[in-house]
Amino acid sequence: MSTVGIAEIEKIKQRIRLCDFLVVAQLYLQDNFLLERELTADDIKVRLLGHWGTCHGINVVYANLRAKYGDDENFSFILGPGHGFPALNANLWLDGELAKVDKKATLDTPGLEYICKSFSWPDGFPSHASPFTPGVITEGGELGYALANAYGMNLGHPEKTTAVLIGDGELETATAIDSLNLRNLLTGPKNGKIIPILHLNGYKISAPTIYGRKSERELNELIRGFGFSPIWIEEKEPEQFQYALNTSEESPFYIFKNEKGFGGPTRFQMAHQIPLKNPKENSEELKALEYWLKSYHVEELFDREKGLLI
Numbered sequence: 015m016s017t018v019g020i021a022e023i024e025k026i027k028q029r030i031r032l033c034d035f036l037v038v039a040q041l042y043l044q045d046n047f048l049l050e051r052e053l054t055a056d057d058i059k060v061r062l063l064g065h066w067g068t069c070h071g072i073n074v075v076y077a078n079l080r081a082k083y084g085d086d087e088n089f090s091f092i093l094g095p096g097h098g099f100p101a102l103n104a105n106l107w108l109d110g111e112l113a114k115v116d117k118k119a120t121l122d123t124p125g126l127e128y129i130c131k132s133f134s135w136p137d138g139f140p141s142h143a144s145p146f147t148p149g150v151i152t153e154g155g156e157l158g159y160a161l162a163n164a165y166g167m168n169l170g171h172p173e174k175t176t177a178v179l180i181g182d183g184e185l186e187t188a189t190a191i192d193s194l195n196l197r198n199l200l201t202g203p204k205n206g207k208i209i210p211i212l213h214l215n216g217y218k219i220s221a222p223t224i225y226g227r228k229s230e231r232e233l234n235e236l237i238r239g240f241g242f243s244p245i246w247i248e249e250k251e252p253e254q255f256q257y258a259l260n261t262s263e264e265s266p267f268y269i270f271k272n273e274k275g276f277g278g279p280t281r282f283q284m285a286h287q288i289p290l291k292n293p294k295e296n297s298e299e300l301k302a303l304e305y306w307l308k309s310y311h312v313e314e315l316f317d318r319e320k321g322l323l324i
């Protein structure tokens with residue numbers, strides 16, 4: 015049974031849909047951000063640089079954590095896959111956090127247009143999480159430190175809870191896998207609670223991950239060996255995610271199984287970076303991009319005049 019009502023579940027889904035849309039808009043668009051007219055080659059950025067594959071999963075995790083922990087100031091979220099910056103940026107914009115450090119990132123149409131156009135743009139936002147991003151404590155280009163940072167942040171702060179999203183590729187780094195041993199050293203009344211979430215999307219860049227290739231039993235045994243209780247979240251429905259977040263396990267380790275690039279153009283579903291590489295020159299790709307962007311029905315979520323509808 016979920017502890018959240020139908021209206022809240024719907025809100026989580028809408029938030030994920032808006033953030034997914036904003037990711038695609040950041041990656042591709044330099045104009046026509048709300049798709050108010052037919053998409054043309056002029057609307058597409060000249061240089062496409064960014065990572066699509068990890069972003070939907072980040073949006074799912076972020077929306078579910080936000081629903082569970084709200085504005086609790088003792089709760090933090092650490093994002094391992096910093097290459098999924100467009101997802102982080104969409105969420106920070108939506109939370110009003112970005113506007114606190116960047117006056118142009120207002121929660122209205124000019125703000126939406128600004129964050130989309132400025133992503134991977136000269137003098138704009140970089141393609142990865144960076145020290146300019148509110149709340150970011152290390153640069154998002156190098157994988158491996160997320161879990162160690164989470165334990166470090168909670169050291170001596172028993173009041174804190176920190177959720178940390180770790181890519182399955184990231185967990186192949188020596189730093190990340192060895193950081194699981196920190197549970198033995200740092201679990202106790204003097205330190206805060208850590209909630210590790212493995213983003214098991216099966217791939218890292220173009221190759222399968224070792225953990226994606228392991229059987230469920232093997233992965234469970236590995237995680238249990240480090241002293242955690244594995245809890246699988248396999249469905250995309252927020253009910254299941256919310257239910258799992260309310261577990262009473264002392265040392266849960268969530269395994270969020272998710273298709274890499276879910277929601278993107280079918281032929282390129284697994285894409286790590288840009289699924290449609292040349293929509294500016296290729297009219298078929300342009301049509302596919304328009305279809306993809308329209309699949310999120312942004313008009314139900316955001317209005318040019320009224321702003322946010324959710």
Ligand SMILES: Cc1ncc(C[n+]2csc(CCOP(=O)(O)OP(=O)(O)O)c2C)c(N)n1
Nearest residue numbers: 068095155156157181182183184217218219
């Ligand atoms: C230490 C380190 N090695 C290699 C890279 C290059 N790199 C960037 S993203 C990526 C794949 C990450 O895969 P995963 O953690 O599974 O994230 P996903 O995109 O699948 O969510 C790699 C290897 C890096 N950023 N840092």
Ligand SMILES: [Mg+2]
Nearest residue numbers: 182183215217
């Ligand atoms: Mg992966």
